[in-house]
Amino acid sequence: MINQGERRDFFELVYELVRCIPSGRVTTYGAIAKALGAGRSSRMVGQAMKNNLGDYTVPAHRVVNRVGMLSGKHSFSPPEKMEQLLASEGVKVENDKVVCFKELFWNPMQEL
DNA sequence: AGCTTGACTTTGA
């Protein structure tokens, strides 16, 4: 259980889960939110990521929306950094979308 | 206490 104490903010829980994402794999905001028991607060996951950019170091590039599109790539220092990082991990990105997203998708609940 | 915002998701056409 990633949820040791629900005292923390939603953001921290998101950070922990995102840190657990294996290299070369990606997941969706909804899956994260659901894994945390937040239900449909997928938007908040994104906000957490944005917050992380300034405070914590989390592989936010491995988090995409439900269709595998790099929704938040614009929030990266250079937007191109996101696809670059993904490419470095073996994830191919085409037109801001993850190729074979279905195959690369990492289900948090399946691993946890 | 209430309203606005958001790196989303789901549903209906």
Place this chain on the structure above:
DNA sequence: GTCAAAGCCAAGC
């Protein structure tokens, strides 16, 4: 299959 509209949840003001 795609496009537009409504919904949900939590944080920030």
